[in-house]
Amino acid sequence: MPDQQPNKPNGVPDDANTELSSAFPQTPTLGAMEVEGMLEKEDLTHAPEQSTETVAVADREVPRSLWQDAWRELRHNPIFIISGILIIFLIIVAFFPGLFDSTSPLKCDLSKSQNGPTSGHPFGFDTQGCDVYARTIYGARASITVGVFATLGTALLGTIMGGLAGFFGGPLDAVISRIADIFFGIPILLGGLVFLSVIPSRSIWIVVAFIVVLGWPQIARIARGAVITARQQDYVTAARALGAGNPRLMLRHILPNSLAPIIVVATIALGTYISLEATLSYLGVGLKPPTVSWGIDISAAADTFRNAPHMLLFPAGALCITILAFIMLGDAVRDALDPKLR
């Protein structure tokens, strides 16, 4: 939090002067006209025309919230720019794969099985004779969808559960925290092997739901801690003393002040969820054909790596870049929202 040092006058002027000058800390351009009239002291304010011409200065003086501060920080972070461009590209690929490829990932020609890259098919063919380029492009959708929706789901469920536990404390906290511990204790891969293998039709949404169910405790712990910290702040007591009820305290005062760590953990988790989907699919308990997924392709390519390395390298490379992009984004967001962690 910014200290009040710069606002405090150093000398010992008379009372009126002190309070008036401290009322305008480093903001000579703001409301310069009114100030001039009130103070009747030209030296404290700049000429009115200056405030209109120095747009850059005025821009810096506009009030900023935590989020605006974070956005400023992000805009100047090269890691954020690189990962942002990559992610925008990946999202376009995921939603409009047709823009990048005219062939279908499911149109396969067995006679071209495991053929290397040729003209028109830059990534070659897989064992079934399908175009690896097409499959890599179409595979983005599964990864991004699972990553984004699993993150949204865990963040939502985790924030609600952790928030309630942190706000009300006592028995409710004990119950929610123990439930979270139970889910937290299940190794996510083992859980996948056990639970997902008994579900015959595994769509994207089944995988998302599985990750949400096992992933929310991580967010809930962070949210609980953040809410407990925020709840003890003086402004919450002050709001209560002025008649705010529980829902208002939670939504208006506590939630916005505990969101930053939740967002940080959630963005970093996004990359992990994408790799988790690929891992589950690789193990054969994630997505199933005919869904196109990098994990499925990597799994199929692993057996024939020595004969046809292109089958493995392209989907694996795409997966790496995607995860890297999201983890870099998470890092940049963390730097912007929680500078102390750097």
Added chain:
Amino acid sequence: MGIHATEVTAEHGRGRTADSEDAPLLQVKDLHVEFRTRDGLAKAVNGVNYSVRAGETLAILGESGSGKSVSSQAVMGILDSPPGFVTGGEIVFKDQDLLKLSSEQRRKIRGTQMAMIFQDALSSLNPVHTVGTQLGEMFRVHRGTSKAEAKKKAVELMERVGIPAAKERVNQYPHQFSGGMRQRIMIAMALALEPDLIIADEPTTALDVTVQAQVMELLADLQREYNMGLILITHDLGVVADVADKIAVMYAGRIVETAPVHELYKRPAHPYTRGLLDSIPRLDQKGQELYAIKGLPPNLLRIPSGCAFNPRCPMAQEICRSEVPPLHAVTEADGAPIEGRGSACHFWKETIHG
């Protein structure tokens, strides 16, 4: 203790109740608050009595841990519970006992009929909302005002508490204001719905001295204008002298002395009060060692038996260690009663009359 103290309060009440409009706005009777901690029972407030009328300022004076803030939190109904519990007494506000109301009923009273101003205005304002939003929230929560209307009222309020260029500053965040200006905004928030009672918990402690005087003056002005009751909680004897009508001095969860403000400064009737007054630095004492009350404030988990002040008291006798002194009505040397004075000391006569 409880019985005697009530007698004193009742006596004062009878003298004034001829005029029904003069009935106290807030009357705290034999209030007990305890904290159930892992280390045991901390008795923070042990039978406190006071009353405030409309337009009157009561200063509650005491050092840290004397129970002055806790008793006012109990009045507001914002005591953290657990661990804090009100275990006895009555808080009568406008003829109804607040302790008998539901938490929802009490919430509706907060902000509209009684409001509180806190010590550190920076941490008492939410950093993620602009001051305009926070001021406007008062109207939106309690009055259901529209957003635009609430903002207009926020600007009016900011002008009312003397914030220049309010129209521009209404969209700024708390950290962009100076300490004095933030406390003015806190005051504006408390005043927004024109409550009948304001509790100010050390409103000037976090401010530097020049600004302190301005904020106190503003508070006193607004109190006069709206004819509010004001409870001023402080440990600063200087702040009290100018604005308070009467003073209650607290020690270890009890009121040890009550008096009209100038009476108290002129001739304290409790050794603790005398110690406090003697420890104010004075210009004519230059070069001498400053007086200090020896010892430490008592641990609330183990309050000394008898008079809680006895281990630190220069006048302590055997009776002070065994018997809790009731709040005696203080009289002149010839026995004539003094309006509003009480002292919880076995030797109040010796203290006040030498």
